Amino acid sequence: MENQYYQKEIETASPETLRKWQDExxxxxxxxxxxxxxxxxxxxxxxxxxxxxxxxxxxxxKLPFLTKDDLRDAYPYGFLAVxxxxxxxxxxxxxxxGKRVVAFYTKEDIDLWEDCCARAITAAGGTADDVxxxxxxxxxxxxxxxxxxxxxxxxCMTLPMSSGNTDRQxxxxxxxxxxxxxxxxxxxxxxxxxxxxxxxxxRIHLRAGIFGAEAWSEEMRRDIEKxxxxxxxxxxxxxxxxxxxxxxxxxxxNGMHINEDHFIAEIIxxxxxxxxxxGEKGELVFTSVDKxxxxxxRYRTRDIxxxxxxxxxxxxxxxxxxxxxxxxxxxxIVKGVNVFPxxxxxxxxxxxxxxxxxxxVDRVNATDTIxxxxxxxxxxxxxxxxxxxxxxxxILSALKAMLGISAKVRxxxxxxxxxxxxKAIRVIDKRKI
Amino acid sequence: MTLNxxxxxxxxxxxxxxxxxxxxxxxxxxxxxxxxxxTSDYGIIRFISNDQRKAAAILSAEDxxxxxxxxxxxxxxxxxxxxxxxxALMADAGLNVGYMYxxxxxxxxxxxxxxxxxxxxxxxxxxxxHPEYRMDEFC
Numbered sequence: 303m304e305n306q307y308y309q310k311e312i313e314t315a316s317p318e319t320l321r322k323w324q325d326e327x328x329x330x331x332x333x334x335x336x337x338x339x340x341x342x343x344x345x346x347x348x349x350x351x352x353x354x355x356x357x358x359x360x361x362x363x364k365l366p367f368l369t370k371d372d373l374r375d376a377y378p379y380g381f382l383a384v385x386x387x388x389x390x391x392x393x394x395x396x397x398x399x400g401k402r403v404v405a406f407y408t409k410e411d412i413d414l415w416e417d418c419c420a421r422a423i424t425a426a427g428g429t430a431d432d433v434x435x436x437x438x439x440x441x442x443x444x445x446x447x448x449x450x451x452x453x454x455x456x457x458c459m460t461l462p463m464s465s466g467n468t469d470r471q472x473x474x475x476x477x478x479x480x481x482x483x484x485x486x487x488x489x490x491x492x493x494x495x496x497x498x499x500x501x502x503x504x505r506i507h508l509r510a511g512i513f514g515a516e517a518w519s520e521e522m523r524r525d526i527e528k529x530x531x532x533x534x535x536x537x538x539x540x541x542x543x544x545x546x547x548x549x550x551x552x553x554x555x556n557g558m559h560i561n562e563d564h565f566i567a568e569i570i571x572x573x574x575x576x577x578x579x580x581g582e583k584g585e586l587v588f589t590s591v592d593k594x595x596x597x598x599x600r601y602r603t604r605d606i607x608x609x610x611x612x613x614x615x616x617x618x619x620x621x622x623x624x625x626x627x628x629x630x631x632x633x634x635i636v637k638g639v640n641v642f643p644x645x646x647x648x649x650x651x652x653x654x655x656x657x658x659x660x661x662x663v664d665r666v667n668a669t670d671t672i673x674x675x676x677x678x679x680x681x682x683x684x685x686x687x688x689x690x691x692x693x694x695x696x697i698l699s700a701l702k703a704m705l706g707i708s709a710k711v712r713x714x715x716x717x718x719x720x721x722x723x724x725k726a727i728r729v730i731d732k733r734k735i
Numbered sequence: 736m737t738l739n740x741x742x743x744x745x746x747x748x749x750x751x752x753x754x755x756x757x758x759x760x761x762x763x764x765x766x767x768x769x770x771x772x773x774t775s776d777y778g779i780i781r782f783i784s785n786d787q788r789k790a791a792a793i794l795s796a797e798d799x800x801x802x803x804x805x806x807x808x809x810x811x812x813x814x815x816x817x818x819x820x821x822x823a824l825m826a827d828a829g830l831n832v833g834y835m836y837x838x839x840x841x842x843x844x845x846x847x848x849x850x851x852x853x854x855x856x857x858x859x860x861x862x863x864x865h866p867e868y869r870m871d872e873f874c
Contacts, residue, residue: 678744679800680800680801680802683742683744683800683801683802684742684779685740685742685779685781685802685804686833686834686851687772687773687774687779690777690779691774712776712777713744713777714746714777715744715745715746715798715799715800716799717798718746
């Protein structure tokens with residue numbers, strides 16, 4: 303397939319040009335927040351930094367970080383950096399406890415966000431000939447609005463379905479000949495199961511889909527691609543930075559290109575806050591360099607990933623980020639090694655176990671221990687002890703390979719792992735430090 | 736003869752075995768043979784009862800992980816050398832025993848053993864010409 307771009311001159315710009323844009327925009331953005339965001343100006347003053355100290359992106363490290371707590375503190379209007387009459391939209395995060403985070407957009411901010419989504423749709427092969435069905439939620443959530451806007455820009459015939467009502471989703475998909483699907487990966491998987499169960503495979507004409515807003519594995523990708531008969535692309539974003547489309551997958555399907563003309567990405571050590579060299583795993587931090595209404599500087603995403611710059615066969619020069627490997631919020635340090643529940647989950651899924659597991663960390667005789675409780679499944683059970691112990695050994699060595707440290711594995715009865723309100727409790731840390 | 740054996744995954748904890756036998760007895764399932772293979776963390780109970788279909792349904796409904804495997808019931812003459820004669824015969828025929836255990840009751844001077852072999856039909860065929868080991872009826 304011919305490589306397609308939505309904004310070719312930007313998406314394939316030389317590294318020097320990209321760098322120049324970032325430097326200029328960052329310098330301007332820092333002046334803007336200094337003048338228009340008293341909350342951040344105070345932080346800069348406390349850190350002893352002024353706009354004069356920021357001459358290029360090499361000076362980015364001098365600027366203080368922002369976290370979700372800052373945004374909650376400043377709720378509702380503390381991070382609105384333009385006069386209210388210039389703000390045309392708000393979106394909000396799906397926070398379930400306490401104060402929500404509210405993001406503001408000017409017309410230009412919406413425009414650049416929709417450009418990002420249009421780039422994602424085009425990179426996934428979308429064109430004006432596509433019938434694009436959006437089953438992300440519409441409303442405060444950025445999923446529906448972002449892909450909807452991007453779809454308009456590309457010129458697809460857009461079906462603003464929003465989430466839910468699976469019968470209607472499938473009906474429209476069949477009747478209107480949907481070719482491009484946008485929703486969460488778990489909903490795509492569910493739609494795939496329905497298509498299979500109802501024998502609709504021959505009556506739907508999907509060819510590509512963009513699925514994001516939650517974590518999904520390569521196994522899930524293969525499953526969705528098979529049941530829905532399409533190519534499945536990942537997308538990354540967060541309301542604080544704009545919404546979906548901060549980064550997107552191209553035809554290589556191995557990492558997401560970050561829209562670097564708008565967002566500068568850094569990887570930091572979540573413990574020390576130090577910037578890590580490219581290729582190292584750490585917390586992803588974004589600086590929005592040209593958004594006006596809600597210009598966040600060095601916002602800590604809590605997502606753990608790796609950045610990689612290299613030649614991509616799609617022709618894009620944008621830095622690539624890996625799929626987030628976990629969250630700093632649930633990172634465990636065991637025997638000095640960072641362990642993410644998601645790594646353990648990947649191992650278990652690959653070996654055919656369900657995602658029902660529990661990690662128990664303890665300290666015995668001044669040494670950390672980690673034990674993974676795995677619920678036995680009918681598929682892995684056997685009347686022969688030897689077969690079960692062989693499976694147990696497989697899990698042990700796969701965990702060792704993934705984590706770099708030895709974990710204990712304990713097979714337990716199905717549904718024996720505690721759940722609170724239907725959600726499994728993943729980690730029990732018994733250490734008293 | 737070939738029987739369907741039920742195996743159940745159980746954690747190695749006080750009360751687990753009691754719970755499962757109580758569940759079966761409350762539903763009128765009568766155990767005929769029982770065997771446990773265990774590690775320090777978990778065990779596999781393998782059993783034969785008077786109503787395997789019912790037992791499987793009851794256990795599945797209670798979220799136990801089970802597997803149903805064909806096993807062979809053989810009659811072993813209750814005298815010195817009774818078992819070794821049978822095993823020698825099977826070894827000569829290339830039949831390997833994965834595991835075996837005995838049934839609670841005996842009949843007419845014979846002990847009844849449950850054996851797990853790869854190919855139960857081959858064992859049936861072998862014992863067709865050795866009626867002293869053969870079982871045609873169970874329980």
